Amino acid sequence: MSILVIAEHDNDTLKSATLNTVTAAAAIGGDVAVLVAGSDCQAVAQEAAKISGVSQVIVADNVAYANQLAENMQPLIVELAAGKTHILAPATTSGKNIMPGVAALLDVAQISEVTKIESADVFERPIYAGNALAKVQSLDSVKVLTVRTTAFEEAALEGSAAVEAHGAAHDAGKSSYIGEEVVESERPELTAAKVIISGGRGMGNGENFSILEAVADKLGAAVGASRAAVDAGFVSNDMQVGQTGKIVAPELYIAVGISGAIQHLAGMKDSKVIVAINKDDEAPIFSVADYGLVADLFEAVPEFESNL
Amino acid sequence: MKVLVTVKRVIDYNVKVRVKSDNSGVDLNNVKMAMNPFCEIAVEEAIRLKEAGIATEVVAVSVGEKSCQEQLRTALALGADRAIHVEAEQELESLNVAKLLAKVVEAEQPGIVILGKQAIDTDNNQTGQMLSALTGMAQGTFASNIEIKDDKALVTREVDGGLQTIELAMPIIATTDLRLNEPRYASLPNIMKAKRKPLETKTVEELGVTIKEHTKLLSVTPPEERQAGIKVADVAELVDKLKNEAKVIG
Secondary structure, eight states: OEEEEEOOBOSSSBOTHHHHHHHHHHHHOSEEEEEEEESSOHHHHHHHTTSTTOOEEEEEEOGGGTTOOHHHHHHHHHHHTTTOSEEEEESSHHHHHHHHHHHHHTTOOEEEEEOEEOSSSEEEEEEGGGTEEEEEEEOSSSEEEEEOGGGSOOOOSOOOOEEEEOOOOOOOSSEEEEEEEEOOOSSOOGGGOSEEEEEOGGGOSSGGGHHHHHHHHHHTOEEEEOHHHHHTTSSOGGGBBSTTSBOOOOSEEEEESOOOOHHHHHHHTTOSEEEEEESOTTOGGGGTOSEEEESOHHHHHHHHHHTO | OEEEEEOOEEEOTTSOOOBOTTSSSBOOTTOOEEEOHHHHHHHHHHHHHHHTTSOSEEEEEEEESGGGHHHHHHHHHHTOSEEEEEEOSSOOOHHHHHHHHHHHHHHHOOSEEEEESOOTTTOOOOHHHHHHHHHTOEEEEEEEEEEEETTEEEEEEEETTEEEEEEEESSEEEEEOGGGOOOOOOOHHHHHHHTTSOEEEEEHHHHTOOOOOOEEEEEEEOOOOOOOOEEESSHHHHHHIIIIISOOOO
8 A cells, every 4th residue: 555645734834634634544554655745845844754654755845836726736646646556635625626636637536525444445434414424445546535634633743754855846827826815813723623612593693703702712712603694694604614614523512503404413513522502492403412501692602601 | 608507416405314224325215306505506606607798608517317307497497598418327426427527518618617516415526626627627616706807717715714816717617615606596487488498418428438437335324323412501500511521621
Protein backbone atom coordinates (compact mmCIF):
# COMPACT_ATOMS: atom_id res chain seq x y z
CA MET A 1 0.00 0.00 0.00
CA SER A 2 1.28 3.41 -0.93
CA ILE A 3 -0.91 6.32 0.10
CA LEU A 4 -0.88 9.99 -0.83
CA VAL A 5 -2.66 12.44 1.48
CA ILE A 6 -3.45 15.92 0.19
CA ALA A 7 -2.71 18.44 2.94
CA GLU A 8 -5.12 21.24 3.68
CA HIS A 9 -3.48 24.51 4.67
CA ASP A 10 -3.47 28.25 4.07
CA ASN A 11 0.25 28.49 3.14
CA ASP A 12 1.09 29.43 6.75
CA THR A 13 -0.40 26.73 8.90
CA LEU A 14 -1.49 23.17 8.40
CA LYS A 15 -5.24 22.64 8.94
CA SER A 16 -6.11 19.99 11.50
CA ALA A 17 -8.32 18.22 8.90
CA THR A 18 -5.05 16.91 7.46
CA LEU A 19 -4.31 15.14 10.75
CA ASN A 20 -7.66 13.32 10.73
CA THR A 21 -7.01 12.28 7.12
CA VAL A 22 -3.60 10.85 8.00
CA THR A 23 -5.27 8.74 10.70
CA ALA A 24 -7.62 7.33 8.04
CA ALA A 25 -4.61 6.64 5.81
CA ALA A 26 -2.84 4.86 8.67
CA ALA A 27 -5.92 2.66 9.12
CA ILE A 28 -5.49 1.46 5.52
CA GLY A 29 -1.87 0.69 6.33
CA GLY A 30 1.30 1.11 4.32
CA ASP A 31 3.46 4.01 3.32
CA VAL A 32 1.92 7.46 3.82
CA ALA A 33 3.17 10.51 1.90
CA VAL A 34 1.68 13.99 2.32
CA LEU A 35 1.48 16.50 -0.50
CA VAL A 36 1.76 20.15 0.51
CA ALA A 37 0.92 22.17 -2.59
CA GLY A 38 0.93 25.92 -2.12
CA SER A 39 2.96 29.07 -2.46
CA ASP A 40 5.59 30.01 0.14
CA CYS A 41 4.36 27.03 2.08
CA GLN A 42 7.65 25.70 3.51
CA ALA A 43 6.47 26.27 7.08
CA VAL A 44 3.47 24.04 6.37
CA ALA A 45 5.76 21.36 4.96
CA GLN A 46 7.86 21.44 8.15
CA GLU A 47 4.69 21.05 10.20
CA ALA A 48 3.47 18.17 7.99
CA ALA A 49 6.82 16.41 8.46
CA LYS A 50 6.02 16.11 12.17
CA ILE A 51 2.79 14.16 11.66
CA SER A 52 3.17 10.70 13.18
CA GLY A 53 2.93 7.93 10.62
CA VAL A 54 4.01 10.03 7.65
CA SER A 55 7.17 8.86 5.88
CA GLN A 56 7.49 11.54 3.22
CA VAL A 57 6.32 15.11 2.62
CA ILE A 58 6.21 16.30 -0.98
CA VAL A 59 6.25 20.08 -1.35
CA ALA A 60 5.05 21.67 -4.56
CA ASP A 61 5.81 25.32 -3.88
CA ASN A 62 4.63 27.49 -6.75
CA VAL A 63 2.33 30.50 -7.20
CA ALA A 64 0.10 28.28 -9.36
CA TYR A 65 -0.90 26.43 -6.18
CA ALA A 66 -1.27 29.48 -3.92
CA ASN A 67 -5.04 29.13 -3.69
CA GLN A 68 -5.27 25.44 -4.52
CA LEU A 69 -7.43 26.03 -7.60
CA ALA A 70 -8.85 22.73 -8.82
CA GLU A 71 -7.66 23.15 -12.42
CA ASN A 72 -4.04 23.55 -11.27
CA MET A 73 -4.04 21.03 -8.44
CA GLN A 74 -5.52 18.18 -10.46
CA PRO A 75 -2.69 17.62 -12.98
CA LEU A 76 -0.18 17.81 -10.09
CA ILE A 77 -1.99 15.16 -8.06
CA VAL A 78 -2.52 12.95 -11.13
CA GLU A 79 1.22 13.16 -11.80
CA LEU A 80 2.02 12.14 -8.23
CA ALA A 81 -0.58 9.35 -8.32
CA ALA A 82 1.80 7.11 -10.26
CA GLY A 83 2.54 4.06 -8.12
CA LYS A 84 0.01 5.06 -5.44
CA THR A 85 -2.77 2.74 -4.32
CA HIS A 86 -4.82 5.37 -2.46
CA ILE A 87 -5.22 9.14 -2.66
CA LEU A 88 -6.93 10.76 0.31
CA ALA A 89 -8.09 14.27 1.08
CA PRO A 90 -10.26 15.64 3.86
CA ALA A 91 -13.90 16.08 2.83
CA THR A 92 -13.68 19.83 3.34
CA THR A 93 -14.84 22.29 0.68
CA SER A 94 -11.30 22.25 -0.68
CA GLY A 95 -11.01 18.46 -0.83
CA LYS A 96 -14.48 18.15 -2.33
CA ASN A 97 -13.57 20.74 -4.94
CA ILE A 98 -10.36 19.09 -6.11
CA MET A 99 -10.66 15.33 -5.70
CA PRO A 100 -13.56 14.27 -7.97
CA GLY A 101 -11.71 15.73 -10.95
CA VAL A 102 -8.58 13.82 -9.94
CA ALA A 103 -10.62 10.62 -9.92
CA ALA A 104 -12.15 11.42 -13.32
CA LEU A 105 -8.73 12.09 -14.85
CA LEU A 106 -7.51 8.74 -13.47
CA ASP A 107 -10.73 7.08 -14.75
CA VAL A 108 -11.60 5.82 -11.28
CA ALA A 109 -14.43 6.44 -8.86
CA GLN A 110 -14.24 8.73 -5.87
CA ILE A 111 -15.59 7.40 -2.61
CA SER A 112 -16.89 10.43 -0.75
CA GLU A 113 -16.97 11.19 2.97
CA VAL A 114 -15.56 7.91 4.20
CA THR A 115 -16.33 7.38 7.89
CA LYS A 116 -14.73 3.96 8.39
CA ILE A 117 -11.92 1.98 6.81
CA GLU A 118 -12.97 -1.69 6.73
CA SER A 119 -9.99 -2.86 4.68
CA ALA A 120 -7.74 -1.56 1.92
CA ASP A 121 -10.65 -1.66 -0.54
CA VAL A 122 -13.82 -1.63 1.58
CA PHE A 123 -15.07 1.60 3.07
CA GLU A 124 -18.11 2.79 4.96
CA ARG A 125 -19.80 6.07 4.14
CA PRO A 126 -23.07 7.72 5.08
CA ILE A 127 -25.75 8.19 2.42
CA TYR A 128 -29.15 9.89 2.60
CA ALA A 129 -27.71 12.43 5.02
CA GLY A 130 -26.52 9.80 7.43
CA ASN A 131 -29.88 8.03 7.56
CA ALA A 132 -28.17 4.97 6.06
CA LEU A 133 -24.63 3.66 5.99
CA ALA A 134 -23.24 2.14 2.80
CA LYS A 135 -20.42 -0.35 2.75
CA VAL A 136 -18.67 0.07 -0.57
CA GLN A 137 -15.97 -2.00 -2.21
CA SER A 138 -13.68 -0.26 -4.67
CA LEU A 139 -12.85 -2.19 -7.83
CA ASP A 140 -10.34 0.43 -9.05
CA SER A 141 -6.57 0.08 -8.95
CA VAL A 142 -6.25 3.54 -7.41
CA LYS A 143 -8.71 4.45 -4.71
CA VAL A 144 -9.60 8.11 -4.46
CA LEU A 145 -11.25 8.93 -1.13
CA THR A 146 -12.42 11.97 0.74
CA VAL A 147 -12.50 11.50 4.47
CA ARG A 148 -15.08 12.81 6.91
CA THR A 149 -12.74 14.36 9.44
CA THR A 150 -15.07 14.02 12.43
CA ALA A 151 -14.97 10.22 12.06
CA PHE A 152 -11.20 9.98 12.66
CA GLU A 153 -8.97 11.19 15.49
CA GLU A 154 -6.19 13.67 14.78
CA ALA A 155 -2.80 12.07 14.22
CA ALA A 156 -0.11 13.08 16.72
CA LEU A 157 2.75 15.41 15.84
CA GLU A 158 5.68 13.29 16.93
CA GLY A 159 7.18 12.24 13.62
CA SER A 160 10.02 13.44 11.45
CA ALA A 161 9.42 12.68 7.79
CA ALA A 162 11.72 13.55 4.93
CA VAL A 163 10.72 16.66 2.98
CA GLU A 164 11.19 16.62 -0.76
CA ALA A 165 10.52 19.33 -3.31
CA HIS A 166 8.48 18.59 -6.41
CA GLY A 167 9.30 21.05 -9.15
CA ALA A 168 6.53 20.68 -11.69
CA ALA A 169 4.21 23.68 -11.98
CA HIS A 170 0.83 23.33 -13.61
CA ASP A 171 -1.04 26.49 -14.39
CA ALA A 172 -4.08 25.62 -16.48
CA GLY A 173 -4.75 29.34 -16.94
CA LYS A 174 -8.50 28.81 -16.77
CA SER A 175 -9.17 30.11 -13.30
CA SER A 176 -7.80 32.74 -11.00
CA TYR A 177 -8.34 33.70 -7.41
CA ILE A 178 -9.93 37.09 -6.85
CA GLY A 179 -10.47 37.25 -3.12
CA GLU A 180 -11.94 35.86 0.01
CA GLU A 181 -14.42 37.16 2.52
CA VAL A 182 -13.42 35.28 5.59
CA VAL A 183 -15.83 35.58 8.42
CA GLU A 184 -13.56 37.32 10.95
CA SER A 185 -14.30 35.83 14.28
CA GLU A 186 -12.66 35.29 17.61
CA ARG A 187 -14.61 32.06 17.76
CA PRO A 188 -13.48 28.72 16.38
CA GLU A 189 -14.69 27.39 13.01
CA LEU A 190 -17.78 25.21 13.25
CA THR A 191 -16.07 22.09 11.97
CA ALA A 192 -13.16 22.47 14.41
CA ALA A 193 -15.04 23.65 17.51
CA LYS A 194 -15.15 21.59 20.70
CA VAL A 195 -18.41 23.29 21.74
CA ILE A 196 -21.17 24.52 19.43
CA ILE A 197 -24.34 26.41 20.30
CA SER A 198 -26.89 26.54 17.49
CA GLY A 199 -30.14 28.38 17.04
CA GLY A 200 -33.21 27.45 15.03
CA ARG A 201 -36.44 29.02 13.89
CA GLY A 202 -37.38 29.49 17.54
CA MET A 203 -34.79 32.30 17.76
CA GLY A 204 -37.32 34.52 15.99
CA ASN A 205 -34.80 36.75 14.23
CA GLY A 206 -31.08 37.31 13.59
CA GLU A 207 -30.61 39.86 16.40
CA ASN A 208 -31.66 37.31 18.98
CA PHE A 209 -28.62 35.21 18.09
CA SER A 210 -26.70 37.63 20.34
CA ILE A 211 -27.85 35.62 23.37
CA LEU A 212 -26.20 32.53 21.84
CA GLU A 213 -23.05 34.55 21.11
CA ALA A 214 -22.86 35.54 24.77
CA VAL A 215 -22.84 31.86 25.75
CA ALA A 216 -20.36 31.06 22.98
CA ASP A 217 -17.98 33.72 24.28
CA LYS A 218 -17.98 32.15 27.73
CA LEU A 219 -17.52 28.59 26.47
CA GLY A 220 -15.14 29.33 23.59
CA ALA A 221 -17.81 27.88 21.34
CA ALA A 222 -18.77 28.30 17.69
CA VAL A 223 -22.27 29.50 16.79
CA GLY A 224 -24.33 27.45 14.36
CA ALA A 225 -27.85 27.43 12.97
CA SER A 226 -30.44 25.09 11.56
CA ARG A 227 -31.52 25.25 7.92
CA ALA A 228 -34.86 26.68 9.07
CA ALA A 229 -33.03 29.64 10.64
CA VAL A 230 -30.96 30.13 7.48
CA ASP A 231 -33.98 29.84 5.19
CA ALA A 232 -35.83 32.37 7.35
CA GLY A 233 -32.94 34.78 6.73
CA PHE A 234 -31.88 35.03 10.40
CA VAL A 235 -28.24 34.20 9.72
CA SER A 236 -25.95 33.35 6.82
CA ASN A 237 -25.68 29.91 5.29
CA ASP A 238 -22.07 29.35 6.39
CA MET A 239 -23.49 28.87 9.89
CA GLN A 240 -25.77 26.04 8.78
CA VAL A 241 -25.37 22.68 10.50
CA GLY A 242 -27.10 19.78 8.75
CA GLN A 243 -27.39 17.58 5.71
CA THR A 244 -26.99 20.49 3.33
CA GLY A 245 -24.67 22.46 5.59
CA LYS A 246 -21.78 21.49 7.83
CA ILE A 247 -21.41 18.12 9.50
CA VAL A 248 -20.11 18.54 13.04
CA ALA A 249 -19.28 16.31 15.99
CA PRO A 250 -18.14 18.48 18.92
CA GLU A 251 -17.77 17.44 22.55
CA LEU A 252 -20.84 19.51 23.40
CA TYR A 253 -23.66 20.59 21.07
CA ILE A 254 -26.34 22.92 22.42
CA ALA A 255 -29.45 23.13 20.23
CA VAL A 256 -31.59 26.14 21.04
CA GLY A 257 -35.05 26.61 19.55
CA ILE A 258 -34.34 23.82 17.07
CA SER A 259 -37.13 21.31 16.52
CA GLY A 260 -34.79 18.63 15.18
CA ALA A 261 -35.70 18.04 11.54
CA ILE A 262 -34.07 14.98 9.92
CA GLN A 263 -31.91 17.33 7.90
CA HIS A 264 -30.50 18.99 11.06
CA LEU A 265 -30.00 15.78 13.04
CA ALA A 266 -27.93 14.44 10.14
CA GLY A 267 -25.39 17.18 10.72
CA MET A 268 -24.92 16.91 14.51
CA LYS A 269 -26.07 13.55 15.83
CA ASP A 270 -22.50 12.32 16.26
CA SER A 271 -21.78 15.00 18.84
CA LYS A 272 -20.58 13.56 22.14
CA VAL A 273 -23.04 15.36 24.38
CA ILE A 274 -26.21 16.99 23.05
CA VAL A 275 -28.25 19.56 24.96
CA ALA A 276 -31.63 20.72 23.68
CA ILE A 277 -33.48 23.78 24.90
CA ASN A 278 -36.96 24.06 23.42
CA LYS A 279 -40.36 25.09 24.70
CA ASP A 280 -42.12 22.29 22.81
CA ASP A 281 -41.61 19.12 24.85
CA GLU A 282 -42.67 17.02 21.84
CA ALA A 283 -39.85 18.37 19.63
CA PRO A 284 -37.92 15.51 17.95
CA ILE A 285 -34.63 17.08 19.06
CA PHE A 286 -35.31 15.67 22.56
CA SER A 287 -35.12 12.13 21.18
CA VAL A 288 -31.39 12.57 20.52
CA ALA A 289 -30.54 14.93 23.39
CA ASP A 290 -28.64 13.72 26.43
CA TYR A 291 -30.00 16.64 28.43
CA GLY A 292 -33.27 18.25 27.46
CA LEU A 293 -34.68 21.41 28.97
CA VAL A 294 -38.26 22.31 28.20
CA ALA A 295 -38.26 26.07 28.64
CA ASP A 296 -38.64 29.43 26.96
CA LEU A 297 -35.23 29.94 25.37
CA PHE A 298 -35.31 33.70 25.91
CA GLU A 299 -35.32 33.09 29.65
CA ALA A 300 -33.28 29.90 29.82
CA VAL A 301 -30.35 30.91 27.63
CA PRO A 302 -29.46 34.15 29.48
CA GLU A 303 -29.85 32.28 32.77
CA PHE A 304 -27.61 29.51 31.49
CA GLU A 305 -25.03 32.09 30.48
CA SER A 306 -25.01 33.80 33.88
CA ASN A 307 -24.55 30.39 35.54
CA LEU A 308 -21.40 29.60 33.57
CA MET B 1 -25.35 31.54 -25.03
CA LYS B 2 -26.88 28.22 -24.18
CA VAL B 3 -27.27 26.96 -20.60
CA LEU B 4 -27.32 23.27 -19.84
CA VAL B 5 -28.83 22.38 -16.49
CA THR B 6 -28.88 18.93 -14.92
CA VAL B 7 -31.73 17.43 -12.93
CA LYS B 8 -31.77 14.35 -10.71
CA ARG B 9 -34.80 12.46 -9.46
CA VAL B 10 -34.37 11.62 -5.78
CA ILE B 11 -36.40 10.74 -2.73
CA ASP B 12 -38.23 13.85 -1.46
CA TYR B 13 -36.17 15.53 1.26
CA ASN B 14 -39.05 15.43 3.73
CA VAL B 15 -39.42 11.67 3.53
CA LYS B 16 -37.97 9.53 6.29
CA VAL B 17 -35.55 7.09 4.74
CA ARG B 18 -35.99 3.37 5.48
CA VAL B 19 -33.32 0.79 4.88
CA LYS B 20 -34.54 -2.46 3.28
CA SER B 21 -34.55 -5.42 5.65
CA ASP B 22 -32.17 -7.39 3.41
CA ASN B 23 -29.67 -4.50 3.62
CA SER B 24 -29.50 -4.20 -0.16
CA GLY B 25 -30.42 -0.53 -0.21
CA VAL B 26 -33.00 2.06 0.70
CA ASP B 27 -36.68 1.32 0.17
CA LEU B 28 -37.97 3.50 -2.67
CA ASN B 29 -41.27 1.69 -3.20
CA ASN B 30 -44.28 4.00 -2.88
CA VAL B 31 -42.03 6.78 -1.69
CA LYS B 32 -42.54 10.35 -2.83
CA MET B 33 -39.87 11.32 -5.36
CA ALA B 34 -38.89 14.87 -6.31
CA MET B 35 -36.26 16.97 -8.01
CA ASN B 36 -33.06 17.08 -5.95
CA PRO B 37 -33.16 20.41 -3.99
CA PHE B 38 -29.76 21.53 -5.31
CA CYS B 39 -30.96 20.83 -8.88
CA GLU B 40 -33.97 23.08 -8.25
CA ILE B 41 -31.53 25.87 -7.45
CA ALA B 42 -29.61 25.04 -10.65
CA VAL B 43 -32.77 25.24 -12.79
CA GLU B 44 -33.72 28.54 -11.13
CA GLU B 45 -30.29 30.01 -11.86
CA ALA B 46 -30.47 28.91 -15.51
CA ILE B 47 -33.89 30.54 -15.92
CA ARG B 48 -32.67 33.74 -14.28
CA LEU B 49 -29.75 33.86 -16.73
CA LYS B 50 -32.28 33.68 -19.55
CA GLU B 51 -34.53 36.32 -17.98
CA ALA B 52 -31.50 38.58 -17.59
CA GLY B 53 -30.83 38.26 -21.33
CA ILE B 54 -27.50 36.47 -20.79
CA ALA B 55 -28.71 33.04 -21.86
CA THR B 56 -30.67 32.42 -25.04
CA GLU B 57 -31.75 28.84 -24.39
CA VAL B 58 -32.08 26.62 -21.33
CA VAL B 59 -31.69 22.87 -21.89
CA ALA B 60 -32.47 20.51 -19.02
CA VAL B 61 -30.87 17.07 -18.94
CA SER B 62 -31.39 14.06 -16.72
CA VAL B 63 -29.77 10.64 -16.66
CA GLY B 64 -31.84 7.77 -15.35
CA GLU B 65 -34.93 5.61 -15.69
CA LYS B 66 -37.97 6.72 -17.67
CA SER B 67 -39.54 8.10 -14.49
CA CYS B 68 -37.01 10.96 -14.39
CA GLN B 69 -38.92 12.51 -17.32
CA GLU B 70 -41.30 13.71 -14.61
CA GLN B 71 -38.53 15.91 -13.17
CA LEU B 72 -37.58 17.06 -16.68
CA ARG B 73 -41.20 18.15 -17.20
CA THR B 74 -40.94 20.08 -13.92
CA ALA B 75 -37.82 21.83 -15.26
CA LEU B 76 -39.73 22.64 -18.46
CA ALA B 77 -42.65 23.99 -16.42
CA LEU B 78 -40.23 26.18 -14.48
CA GLY B 79 -38.94 27.69 -17.73
CA ALA B 80 -36.45 25.40 -19.47
CA ASP B 81 -36.94 25.42 -23.25
CA ARG B 82 -36.30 21.78 -24.00
CA ALA B 83 -35.13 18.61 -22.30
CA ILE B 84 -32.88 15.65 -22.93
CA HIS B 85 -33.43 12.36 -21.18
CA VAL B 86 -30.47 9.97 -21.20
CA GLU B 87 -31.98 6.57 -20.58
CA ALA B 88 -30.21 4.37 -18.07
CA GLU B 89 -31.94 1.49 -16.36
CA GLN B 90 -29.48 0.87 -13.59
CA GLU B 91 -28.30 3.36 -10.97
CA LEU B 92 -25.13 4.83 -12.44
CA GLU B 93 -22.02 5.92 -10.55
CA SER B 94 -21.07 9.60 -10.72
CA LEU B 95 -18.19 9.03 -13.14
CA ASN B 96 -20.45 7.26 -15.63
CA VAL B 97 -23.02 10.05 -15.33
CA ALA B 98 -20.26 12.63 -15.88
CA LYS B 99 -19.09 10.78 -19.01
CA LEU B 100 -22.63 10.78 -20.42
CA LEU B 101 -23.04 14.47 -19.60
CA ALA B 102 -19.68 15.20 -21.26
CA LYS B 103 -21.10 13.76 -24.49
CA VAL B 104 -24.19 15.93 -24.18
CA VAL B 105 -21.94 18.95 -23.56
CA GLU B 106 -19.92 18.07 -26.67
CA ALA B 107 -23.08 17.99 -28.79
CA GLU B 108 -24.80 21.03 -27.26
CA GLN B 109 -21.77 23.30 -26.71
CA PRO B 110 -23.27 25.27 -23.79
CA GLY B 111 -21.59 28.40 -22.41
CA ILE B 112 -22.36 27.26 -18.89
CA VAL B 113 -23.44 23.99 -17.32
CA ILE B 114 -25.16 24.30 -13.95
CA LEU B 115 -25.47 21.29 -11.65
CA GLY B 116 -26.54 20.84 -8.04
CA LYS B 117 -23.49 20.48 -5.77
CA GLN B 118 -24.75 17.13 -4.56
CA ALA B 119 -27.75 14.85 -4.69
CA ILE B 120 -29.41 14.15 -1.36
CA ASP B 121 -29.58 10.39 -1.96
CA THR B 122 -25.98 9.31 -2.54
CA ASP B 123 -24.48 12.55 -1.11
CA ASN B 124 -21.52 12.15 -3.48
CA ASN B 125 -20.81 15.77 -4.46
CA GLN B 126 -18.78 14.68 -7.50
CA THR B 127 -20.53 14.90 -10.86
CA GLY B 128 -19.94 18.60 -11.58
CA GLN B 129 -16.24 18.41 -10.73
CA MET B 130 -15.83 15.24 -12.80
CA LEU B 131 -17.60 16.85 -15.74
CA SER B 132 -15.22 19.79 -15.46
CA ALA B 133 -12.17 17.52 -15.53
CA LEU B 134 -13.54 15.49 -18.46
CA THR B 135 -14.51 18.49 -20.60
CA GLY B 136 -11.64 20.78 -19.62
CA MET B 137 -14.14 23.50 -18.69
CA ALA B 138 -13.23 25.53 -15.60
CA GLN B 139 -15.27 24.88 -12.47
CA GLY B 140 -16.96 27.09 -9.90
CA THR B 141 -18.29 24.75 -7.24
CA PHE B 142 -20.63 25.50 -4.30
CA ALA B 143 -21.63 28.77 -5.94
CA SER B 144 -23.54 31.42 -4.01
CA ASN B 145 -23.24 33.97 -6.83
CA ILE B 146 -22.55 33.73 -10.56
CA GLU B 147 -21.80 36.80 -12.64
CA ILE B 148 -21.08 36.46 -16.35
CA LYS B 149 -19.26 39.23 -18.20
CA ASP B 150 -18.36 38.47 -21.82
CA ASP B 151 -15.83 35.66 -21.85
CA LYS B 152 -15.35 35.57 -18.09
CA ALA B 153 -17.39 34.47 -15.12
CA LEU B 154 -17.03 35.58 -11.53
CA VAL B 155 -18.15 32.86 -9.18
CA THR B 156 -18.49 33.35 -5.44
CA ARG B 157 -18.06 30.07 -3.62
CA GLU B 158 -19.14 28.91 -0.18
CA VAL B 159 -15.97 27.62 1.41
CA ASP B 160 -15.27 26.54 4.98
CA GLY B 161 -15.01 29.73 6.99
CA GLY B 162 -16.36 32.18 4.41
CA LEU B 163 -16.80 33.10 0.78
CA GLN B 164 -14.24 32.86 -1.99
CA THR B 165 -14.46 34.60 -5.35
CA ILE B 166 -12.74 33.19 -8.42
CA GLU B 167 -12.63 34.29 -12.04
CA LEU B 168 -13.11 31.63 -14.68
CA ALA B 169 -12.62 31.63 -18.44
CA MET B 170 -15.86 30.69 -20.25
CA PRO B 171 -17.28 28.15 -20.92
CA ILE B 172 -17.72 27.00 -17.31
CA ILE B 173 -19.25 24.39 -15.04
CA ALA B 174 -20.99 25.71 -11.93
CA THR B 175 -22.41 23.74 -9.02
CA THR B 176 -25.01 25.30 -6.77
CA ASP B 177 -25.06 25.95 -3.07
CA LEU B 178 -28.05 26.96 -0.97
CA ARG B 179 -27.60 30.70 -1.00
CA LEU B 180 -27.43 31.05 -4.81
CA ASN B 181 -31.14 31.76 -5.15
CA GLU B 182 -34.59 30.82 -3.93
CA PRO B 183 -36.29 28.57 -6.49
CA ARG B 184 -39.73 29.52 -7.78
CA TYR B 185 -42.76 27.26 -8.04
CA ALA B 186 -44.23 26.24 -11.39
CA SER B 187 -47.60 27.78 -12.21
CA LEU B 188 -50.46 25.61 -13.44
CA PRO B 189 -50.55 27.18 -16.95
CA ASN B 190 -46.79 26.61 -17.24
CA ILE B 191 -47.18 22.98 -16.14
CA MET B 192 -49.72 22.54 -18.94
CA LYS B 193 -47.46 24.31 -21.45
CA ALA B 194 -44.51 22.14 -20.43
CA LYS B 195 -46.28 19.05 -21.76
CA ARG B 196 -45.86 20.39 -25.28
CA LYS B 197 -42.20 21.38 -24.96
CA PRO B 198 -39.71 19.10 -26.72
CA LEU B 199 -38.23 16.22 -24.73
CA GLU B 200 -35.66 14.14 -26.57
CA THR B 201 -34.50 10.70 -25.48
CA LYS B 202 -31.00 9.37 -25.98
CA THR B 203 -29.51 6.03 -25.07
CA VAL B 204 -26.14 5.31 -23.53
CA GLU B 205 -25.17 3.54 -26.77
CA GLU B 206 -26.14 6.54 -28.89
CA LEU B 207 -23.86 8.70 -26.78
CA GLY B 208 -21.06 6.18 -27.22
CA VAL B 209 -20.18 5.75 -23.56
CA THR B 210 -19.08 2.42 -22.11
CA ILE B 211 -20.49 2.07 -18.61
CA LYS B 212 -17.82 0.84 -16.26
CA GLU B 213 -18.35 -0.58 -12.79
CA HIS B 214 -15.97 1.08 -10.34
CA THR B 215 -17.52 0.16 -7.02
CA LYS B 216 -19.69 -2.52 -5.56
CA LEU B 217 -22.29 -1.77 -2.92
CA LEU B 218 -21.87 -4.49 -0.31
CA SER B 219 -24.55 -3.46 2.14
CA VAL B 220 -26.72 -0.62 3.36
CA THR B 221 -27.54 -0.52 7.06
CA PRO B 222 -29.38 1.89 9.32
CA PRO B 223 -27.14 3.98 11.56
CA GLU B 224 -26.96 3.29 15.25
CA GLU B 225 -29.87 4.96 16.99
CA ARG B 226 -28.92 7.53 19.55
CA GLN B 227 -30.71 6.99 22.83
CA ALA B 228 -32.68 9.84 24.30
CA GLY B 229 -31.26 11.06 27.60
CA ILE B 230 -33.03 12.81 30.40
CA LYS B 231 -35.06 15.97 30.83
CA VAL B 232 -33.66 18.39 33.37
CA ALA B 233 -35.97 20.50 35.52
CA ASP B 234 -34.22 23.83 35.21
CA VAL B 235 -31.11 25.69 34.12
CA ALA B 236 -29.32 25.04 37.40
CA GLU B 237 -29.70 21.29 36.98
CA LEU B 238 -28.53 21.53 33.37
CA VAL B 239 -25.36 23.39 34.36
CA ASP B 240 -24.75 20.93 37.18
CA LYS B 241 -25.11 17.91 34.85
CA LEU B 242 -22.80 19.41 32.24
CA LYS B 243 -20.17 20.22 34.86
CA ASN B 244 -20.32 17.15 37.07
CA GLU B 245 -21.83 14.31 35.04
CA ALA B 246 -20.88 14.92 31.41
CA LYS B 247 -17.83 16.99 32.42
CA VAL B 248 -17.94 18.96 29.18
CA ILE B 249 -17.78 22.41 30.73
CA GLY B 250 -15.42 23.69 33.37
